[in-house]
Amino acid sequence: MTWYMNVAQFATDPFGAKRPRDQEGENGAVSYDGEPMNGHSAYPLDGASSQLGLPSFARQDSHLSAPAWAPSAADRIYQAFDVSQPVDQPQDLRGRAKQVARLLSGVIHRRNHGIVSGPRGSGKTSLVRVFGQYADREGIVVLYAACDGGTTFGELLRGYLEQIPPSSVDPDEVELFDQRVLSFGLESSPHQATSIFAQIKYSQVVIVLDEFDRVFDPVLQAKVASLLKLISDARLPVRFVLVGGNNAFLDVVREHPSLMRHVTRVSTAPLAREAVFELLDSCADRCGMQFSAAGRELLDEVACGSPYHARLFGMHAALAALRGGDIEISQQAVAEGLYESFEEWSSLNGEDSATFHAICSGARGDPAPFVELAGRIATATDDEQLVDRPAPDPQAVEAAFGSAIDRSAEPIAFRDATAPQYLIALHHLSRLSSREQKGTVRA
Ligand SMILES: Nc1ncnc2c1ncn2[C@@H]1O[C@H](COP(=O)(O)OP(=O)(O)O)[C@@H](O)[C@H]1O
Ligand SMILES: [Mg+2]
Numbered sequence: 001m002t003w004y005m006n007v008a009q010f011a012t013d014p015f016g017a018k019r020p021r022d023q024e025g026e027n028g029a030v031s032y033d034g035e036p037m038n039g040h041s042a043y044p045l046d047g048a049s050s051q052l053g054l055p056s057f058a059r060q061d062s063h064l065s066a067p068a069w070a071p072s073a074a075d076r077i078y079q080a081f082d083v084s085q086p087v088d089q090p091q092d093l094r095g096r097a098k099q100v101a102r103l104l105s106g107v108i109h110r111r112n113h114g115i116v117s118g119p120r121g122s123g124k125t126s127l128v129r130v131f132g133q134y135a136d137r138e139g140i141v142v143l144y145a146a147c148d149g150g151t152t153f154g155e156l157l158r159g160y161l162e163q164i165p166p167s168s169v170d171p172d173e174v175e176l177f178d179q180r181v182l183s184f185g186l187e188s189s190p191h192q193a194t195s196i197f198a199q200i201k202y203s204q205v206v207i208v209l210d211e212f213d214r215v216f217d218p219v220l221q222a223k224v225a226s227l228l229k230l231i232s233d234a235r236l237p238v239r240f241v242l243v244g245g246n247n248a249f250l251d252v253v254r255e256h257p258s259l260m261r262h263v264t265r266v267s268t269a270p271l272a273r274e275a276v277f278e279l280l281d282s283c284a285d286r287c288g289m290q291f292s293a294a295g296r297e298l299l300d301e302v303a304c305g306s307p308y309h310a311r312l313f314g315m316h317a318a319l320a321a322l323r324g325g326d327i328e329i330s331q332q333a334v335a336e337g338l339y340e341s342f343e344e345w346s347s348l349n350g351e352d353s354a355t356f357h358a359i360c361s362g363a364r365g366d367p368a369p370f371v372e373l374a375g376r377i378a379t380a381t382d383d384e385q386l387v388d389r390p391a392p393d394p395q396a397v398e399a400a401f402g403s404a405i406d407r408s409a410e411p412i413a414f415r416d417a418t419a420p421q422y423l424i425a426l427h428h429l430s431r432l433s434s435r436e437q438k439g440t441v442r443a
């Protein structure tokens with residue numbers, strides 16, 4: 001049985017007749033064929049697989065049975081694809097030139113507040129970091145922090161007020177300014193914050209509130225909205241940039257609809273195909289590798305424009321190529337990378353993973369409409385109403401997805417915002433395997 005055929009089985013019949021526990025090898029690992037493995041597989045059966053009783057998809061090729069890579073080469077791949085850090089250098093930010101320019105002209109030149117919204121992993125923090133670099137070059141004081149769910153208005157603002165450099169304030173007023181900041185506390189109001197900001201004379205200050213969607217407290221949301229309005233009305237040299245999920249905008253303007261006039265809104269919509277290609281090529285280039293055209297296309301299709309997924313899937317694909325001793329990351333390496341990524345995600349999300357297996361196996365009807373729905377959710381921007389577009393009937397969606405979909409969300413959303421790409425990955429793996437059986441797979 002070939003690797004692709006194994007994948008076909010993985011996608012359609014994860015709990016097939018030959019369960020691992022039926023035929024264990026010496027280390028407990030069993031190949032899909034039921035053959036005990038020699039313990040040197042490039043894909044040892046990991047915790048997630050064994051917990052779920054999934055078969056292993058270790059490549060059976062003998063030349064892969066021993067690790068063929070030096071740790072430093074793998075390290076270079078981890079660093080090159082770095083999925084854990086936002087981008088902060090302008091040259092590394094792909095496909096966002098328009099959004100950066102809009103935020104700069106809105107916040108710096110038109111003196112609006114900014115709102116940056118988009119799903120998790122779409123590059124919001126990266127976008128504001130790069131915006132911050134440009135603003136800094138213009139001599140603007142940029143203060144950045146991430147919000148925390150339990151913060152109060154006083155705590156949130158105090159942290160920023162303390163960072164305002166004394167040089168921004170009239171020298172005769174520095175003492176008063178310091179006193180006001182010191183006495184700013186838990187109970188302080190938006191009016192008090194405004195009177196402190198009113199002392200800023202010699203700098204433009206931009207305050208970035210990242211992860212604003214972690215603030216659920218309506219009182220805090222209302223106070224921030226009032227503060228933004230007071231600052232705009234008083235034409236102070238201070239602007240806020242709020243960063244959060246797709247509802248960040250609504251949460252703020254709900255309080256003061258007139259704020260609309262003072263806000264520049266930018267959303268991190270899915271990256272265009274060319275930007276995903278550039279991102280993948282630059283990561284591969286950094287570790288001395290390159291994607292084949294077919295490999296890159298497959299990654300682009302599955303990532304749905306999400307830079308997080310493109311980097312993560314790309315990293316696993318590069319590692320797979322390295323294990324095979326290749327510098328080129330072929331379509332097969334990408335498929336292996338998707339499999340590895342899915343396994344890694346399964347270990348944290350067993351329930352949704354089992355649901356996706358059931359969908360791809362056809363156990364819940366034709367998988368195509370569900371996979372298509374996942375693609376639409378993954379690429380939805382906050383202006384689009386998914387519910388308005390044709391979709392599988394809601395009862396069928398509920399029966400297929402169960403708790404993987406958050407039924408209370410409007411529009412429809414996955415409970416784990418990163419999940420749709422994993423369903424698409426699994427579906428691709430099964431389609432690739434059937435193409436492979438017909439002998440039409442490209443490198
Ligand atoms: N435009 C981009 N070009 C290249 N990589 C990006 C881009 N936007 C985000 N990334 C990468 O994607 C991942 C998620 O980005 P991040 O800014 O943390 O997203 P968010 O704040 O929306 O959750 C990070 O690894 C980051 O380096
Ligand atoms: Mg972020």
